[in-house]
Amino acid sequence: MSEPQRYTSSSLEAFLESALLAGGADVPSARAATRAMMHASRLGVDSHGVRLLPYYLSVLASGEINGHPQIEVLRGEGATAVLDADGAIGHLACYRAMEVAVDIARTQGIGAVTIRRSSHMGAAGAYPMWAAEQGFIGLLTANSDAAVRLFDGRDAFHGTSPIAIGAPVPGQRPWLMDMATSAIPQNRVLLYRSLGLRLPQGVAVDEKGVNTTDPEAARVLSPVGGEQGFKGAALAGLVEILSAPLTGMALSTELVPMYGQPSTGAPRDMGGFALAINPSAFIAPEIYGAIMIRYLANIRAAVPAEGATGKPMAPGDREWAVEEERARNGVPVDPVSEEAFAELAGQYGLTLPQKA
Incomplete structure (x- = not known):
């Protein structure tokens, strides 16, 4: 296994933004993509962090991503809106969509925004986390090109179909769930190839549909749930409904592949869905806050099972611990990304980023 080198967070952030600007992105696009990639790398979601910079630069160069988009927001009925991303980098589209959803929820109690003509948006948790930091419950989903088989299926059908939700907690970091509906994300397979690691059991199959732990042989991912993988496949279907039929965008099996070699320059035209909920529209803020604090305290006080390697954690606890450690010791960058x-x-x- 190759040990990744550690770099200072501030120098990585400066390098990412400078590279994106040099590669043809406008300032809002470069800042949004940098912000989302650093969110992932700071919190330990390395598959969707700084290692994706070369990919984003390649699709900016090919024209697959519009580096100077004219994003348009069309208000719909009631508490809804449609965001046309104009082929923008997905991070900018998703931050904007969540901002619009929160703005609507301030007065309507809830805000729902569909996203059209977008692209890869990195770690989905970045966007509902921002909503939670503003005091709102946020949810974001987006589809992507087919990479995950159906339960009992052989071939790629759904994308990794992430679901991310953030909920505010008074005086604490948010409750944050960010999960792919595949057993692992595709980018983690690529990361494991770079690091020379074996895949966990039951997360991917080879070209014949046989389970494999070899990241080089992995061709299709499996849905989350193992022997109960039909649940993961159904959750992926929920993401597909919110991201394709509801937005008018293509199904996962119809999307331009993320890693087409080489990029044709055709826009990916991905769909997504952002939702914001204002807790105070439903319950007094002090009641909501007290129950959330009690809920998280109960999780963290739960008794570990015999033989458990850790203690029960609330969604997000692992990420906050990683963030604290990396603030002290630097952010790891895998060898392929270093090159x-x-x-x-x-x-x-x-100027290359500085080692920690």
């Missing part, structure tokens, strides 16, 4: 960063620095005349 790519060096090439980008030479190409664009950039």
Whole structure:
């Protein structure tokens, strides 16, 4: 196994934004993508963090992503809106959609925004986490090109179909769930290839549909749930409904592949869905807050099972612990990404990030 080097968070952030600007992104696009990638890398979601910079630069160069989008928001009926991303980088589209949803929820109690003509948006948790930090419950889903088989299926059918939800907790970090409906995300397979690691059992199959732990042989991911994988496949279907039929965008099996070689320059035209809920529209804020605090305290006080390797944690607890550790010791960057960063620095005349 290759040990990743550690870099300071601030220098990585500066490098990402500079590279994106040099690669053709406008300031809002570069800042949104940098913010979301750093969210992932700071919290330990390395598959969707800084390692994706070369990919985003490649699709900016090909024209697959519009680096200077004219995003349009159309208000719908009641508490709804439609955001046309104009082929924007997905991070910008999703932050904007969540901002619109929160703005609507301030007066309507709830805000629902569909996202059209978007692209890959990285770690889905970045967007509802922002909503939670504003005092709102946030939810975001988005589909992606087919990479996950159906339960008892062989071939790719759904995308990794993430579901992310954030809920505010007074005086604490949010309750934050960010999960793919596949057993692991596709980008983690690529990360494991870079690090020389074996995949966990039951998360991917080879070209014949046989389970494999070899990241080089993995061709299709499995739905979350193992022997109960029909549940993960059904959750992926929920994401598909919110992201394709509700938005008018393509199904996962019809989308331009994320890693088409080389990129054709065709926009991916992905769909997504953002929801914001204002707790005070339903219950007094002090009641909501007291129950959330008590709920999380009960989770953390739960007795571990015999033989457990850890203690019960609320969704987000692991991420906050990783964030604290990386603030002290730096953010890890895998060897393949290090090589790519060096090439980008030479190409664009950039200063490489500093080692921690």
